Amino acid sequence: MRLHTTGIGLGFSGPIVARVATAPVPIDQRKDTALLLSFLGSAQDLHGYSAIVVRDKVDAPLGIPTMHSVQHIDHLASGHIIALEPLNGFIRTVYRPESKHNTLFATERCNSNCLMCSQPPIDKDDIAALTERNLKLIDLISPDPEYLCITGGEPTLLGDNLLAILSKLRDKMPSTYVHILTNGRRFAWPDFSHKFAEINHPNLSVGVPLYADYPSLHDYVVQARSAFDQTVLGLHQLARYGIQIEIRVVLHALTIPRLIHLAEYICRNLTFVDHVAFMGMEHIGHAPRNMSELWIDPVDYQPNLETAITILTRFGIETRIYNLQLCVLKPSLWKYSKQAISDWKNAYRPVCSDCEVQGRCGGFFQWATERQSRGVHPIKLN
Amino acid sequence: MPRPFAPQSAFVGSSDYQLLPFRFHRLDQQTEILVNECGEFLFVPEGTARKIIQKEFPANSELYPTLKAKHFIYDESSSPLLDVLAAKYRTKFGFIYGSTKLHIFVVTLRCDHSCHYCQVSRQTLNQGQFDMSRDVATAAVDMMLQCPSKHITLEFQGGEPLLAFDTIKYIVSIAKDGAARLGKELDIVITSNLAFLTDDILNYCKAHEIKLSTSLDGPEFIHNSNRPRPGGDSYKVTIEGINRARRALGSSRVAALMTTTQLSLQHPIEIIDEYVRQSFHTIFLRPISPYGFALRSQHKTGYETDAFFEFYKAGLDHILELNRRGYNLVEIYTQILLRKILTPEGTGYVDLQSPSGAGLNVLVYNYDGSAYATDEARMLAEMKDYTFKLGRVLTNSRADIFTSPAFVALLQQGCNQSLPGCSDCAFQSYCGADPVYHHATQGDMTGHRPTSGFCRRNMKVMEHLFSLLRSGDSFIQDVFWGWVTDRNLAEMRASIPQ
Structure with a gap:
């Protein structure tokens, strides 16, 4: 597309x-x-x-x-x-009114630099120009969409500009569900969280990645010291204000070894989260450069994923899987799979044409051509 | 130009760690359990606690990140997250906020039953002499409403409270008015043997959303033996009452509790099956009460504790089997302990609280206007032991009650964090202090843990629960987590990977 x-x-x-x-x-x-x-x-x-x-x-x-x-x-x-x-x-x-996946692109900048980032940050001062574009865009959107995502880069780097965008969304389209993809670090500062919460947007959630249950591994994955501490403190700040939180965990060779511990950590320390999303890795951006360190065939981490999901769902935390094809998932995990690969990204392979569950499957990223799970195969029911 | 990536070593701090408060306990020859200040636990090989203390875990060891993530140790990169530990600690002790939530009104001592384990009922006395007066009721309701908690439970007890139904109606009316004025939520429960249930009473309960709680000690031969009444038909009367109450109020508003006696100890399966036969989905395998008659009729603590544990263990096995067969049945004592063990939440169950829930989370207003720290405390008073009498509602203020020497003594000796035998116990954060029990059984509120029935029972129960948790039996995990999160087995299975 x-x-x-x-x-x-x-x-x-x-x-x-x-x-x-x-x-x-x-x-x-x-x-x-x-x-x-x-x-x-x-x-x-x-x-x-x-x-x-x-x-x-x-x-x-x-x-x-x-x-x-x-x-x-x-x-x-x-x-x-x-x-x-x-x-x-x-x-x-x-903006495309027919799409369910419209985004406001906040900035190319980021204070992290994740090893598998699908949209690597660019260090240029684009915040004023993009904020102006987004405010104008909000004026023009009609009718109000069901859903709008604010992404980047790191949207919280906008500071007051982010608050201005949220205020405008709140006033112009209060029923539009707004999801902000952020690393959550800036929320560790109470004054920012306070101002953010004071916007009082009625239909807001934040999606925050967490890659380990202890600092040094998470910090390595996101390439920023103290990031883990800031994110966890930020999540606690957001929870104080009752803001809905989605935890996002990208699955790769660095996150899998601590996945079960991470699930336990969430159940003990972040019980307030609304749900946890496990995401298959996108093979674009930084990921190809670090593939030797990041690659693990999804079929090889199914037991870890199943245990982690068992821990979370037993505790009562809703869990979802994104970006993984049904044929590489254990059938016990199909019910968590969501077709979230954005409509402008997903595609199917020739091998998929014989598959009987293609209609329920999120498919592949269009650019996911480099590495392919050995588990990819058409599924025959019965 | 992409930024360069830093190697993993750039993010690893020094491995010079410090200890956070934790305790440990050997479960068997190979295994010990570590428990931190917030109740988070870890099964580790025997000897691990010693190694941790002697700093034999380098940062690149497999256990290091787990010890750090579970808050057993901290290092230079942990300090910001000690705030998270503080938040968890606050959550665990959330039951303290709001002060007393459960307020028990003993509206009369009159009763038709003469149960072996009860020492307060007065069968043959003139009406009025042992009933709560309007003045006492008014003052007690005032005191209840002064408690800062937004959510208050008002429980009527006796004797048989339905024998003083006019008093109940008076208290409900002024309590409801007061709660509405102060914006408090009020839950009302009548604990009754149901022998005097009438349609008028049921209509009233329905209109005022009052719940009924009754005693069901097991099948007919146990129940009638435990609970004598003229005619010897307590079981029949109770079952009829339960069924009438369910029809009028709905099953969710009718609960049953059982009291364990020497006779009960021989029959865990029969008692549980009786609860299933009566379509109950919860049962509380309660320990034998050491109070009143039970206390006076010689109390062999060790023997009884072990006998109770066997009863509990057989009962829990049977309950798990019933769940396996598709009947949802929750054992309440286990549920309370599992919530403490498996979740960051604290629970407001008086016997397993520290600081002790006596007074802090429950107050008893006796018919004569005296206020007691717990129901057991007023039973002691009926045996002329007034140690836990906190004051009188007609002459004392709420401040008087909570600064009374009795209450201060309860607080001082009601924190297991500082009690000998508890302060270094691995199960401390799951357990209580129960100074009333220790006073009653050992003549000393602090108590002596090596000979304490309370300690022995809870140690055994918790060791048993941890052995079940450790067994890796996923069915048991599903049932236990269902109890913890209020989901039945079907709901649990629908939500977990299957």
């Missing part, structure tokens, strides 16, 4: 966020709308649009911000919200 393309900016210098129209709309609906065209017609009325996106080349300024010579336009549909960046010519699809 294509989520960005490039063109050449003409007649504007700052980024524009706009809703796509694939056909002309009446003048009173043109504000914040980008008209999508294959070519410029002779007597086209372009008045009032906030931008024009054209596949053909445009030579002279139109008096309206224009992105021309656009490589691909077929993936864009009416109602999509796009961000046009004149300096590099990027046209990013930042």
Whole structure:
């Protein structure tokens, strides 16, 4: 699935966020709308649009911000919200109303640098620009989605900007369930947690990764000293305010040896969490670089995973599995499997065509081509 | 340009560790159990405690991270997380907040039964002489409502409280008004033999959401032997009462408790089967009471404790077997202990609390206006031992009661953290102090643990539970965790990997 393309900016210098129209709309609906065209017609009325996106080349300024010579336009549909960046010519699809997996991308920066990060951080100061884009995006989203994810990078690095985004979401779309993917470290500072809780968003949860039951291993996986302490303290701060918490555990060769201990740790120290998600590792970003240290075939850690889930569910903590195919999971664990691989990521293999449970399976990441579990096979029921 | 990755060694701190408070106990020749201040436990090879203390565990040993994660040791990278340990400690002792939650009103001593183990009933006395007066009732309700807890349980006892039903109605009306005014939640229970149950009483209980708790000591021959009444038909009357009460109030509002006697000790299976026959899903295998008649009729603590343990063990086996066969039955004593052992929560069960729950979590208002620390304390008073009389509701304030010499003595000798024999016991955080018991049986609130029936019983029960937990029997784990989390076996199996 294509989520960005490039063109050449003409007649504007700052980024524009706009809703796509694939056909002309009446003048009173043109504000914040980008008209999508294959070519410029002779007597086209372009008045009032906030931008024009054209596949053909445009030579002279139109008096309206224009992105021309656009490589691909077929993936864009009416109602999509796009961000046009004149300096590099990027046209990013930042919101698709038909998707259940829309995100607000907070920043490329991160204060951790996980060995298996699927979206490695980039150290550039993008916070002001992205916050502005996200606030505008929230204005344009309609109708209110069921679900919206705030991700990065590390969203809490936004500080007050994150609070501004949350306040706006609370006011504009209070019934939209907002999930923030964060390493949770910043919540260790009580003043930040306090301000965060004071937003009082009615439908909010945070997803926080935890990779071990003791500091040095977790800190190594996330490549940051004191990260474990900060995350655990942060979780306790969030719990004080009754904020819903999801613990996320990425399964790989460094986390598996302590997985059972981690489950016990959660039952004793983090009893307040709403649920625990075990996630198969994505083979993208940093992961391929560290694969020799990270790779373990999922079929080889099924006993550990089953025991960890038994501990959590006996205690009464809801548990889910993401990103692992049913054929590599023990059948006893199928009931925890959720099809969460985002719609723009999942795919199936040729071997899957004979599988009778493909419809219940999350499938593969499109880019998961390097290493494949030896357990992948079509499942025949009975 | 991606940031470079640091090697694992860059994140390992020094292995110079310090000890956090923990205790240990040898379970058998090969195994000992370590228990920390918050009740977290670890089965380890015998000799491990010594090695920990002698600092023979390097940071790269397999046990090191576990000792650290479970808060047995700490090192230079632990200090921020000692706050988490403090939070856990607070959680364990959460039962202290809010002060007294259970308030027992002895509305009359009159009773038709003459049970062997009860020393308070007065069968032949004139009406009124042993009933609670309106003045006493009013003052006792005032005192109850002064307790800061938002959630209060009001329990009526006797004698047979239904013989003083007008007094019950008076107390319920003023207690409900007061609780509503103060924004408190009020649970009301009447502990009754059900012999005097009428439709009017049941209608009243239904209208006021009052629960009934009765005594069922087992099958007919045990029950009638334990609980004599004119006509010798206590069993029949009780079962009829249970069924009527269930029809009127619903099964969840009718509970039964059994008292263990010498006769009961021979019949754990029959008693449990009687509870199943009567469709109960909980049973409380309670130890023999050392009070009253039981105390006076010579008390061979050691013998009785061991006999009780055999009774409990056979009973628990049978209960597990019933669960295996598909009948959900919870043993309450085990449930209380398992909650303490397996979860970070504390429980408010008076006998297994430290600081002792006497007074702190339960107060008894006797018919004559005297206030006692526990139900057992007022039974002692009926035998002329007034050690645990905290004051009088008509003349003393709540502050007087909680600063009375009796209450202060209870607190001073009611913390097993500082009692000889308890202070270094591995099971301390699961156990209580029970100064009332030790006063009654040993003449000393502190007590002498090597000869204490309380200590002997709880040690044996906990060793047994730990051996079951250690057995790795996943069925037992499922049942136990179901008890801990209030889920039946079907619900438990639906939620765990199967």
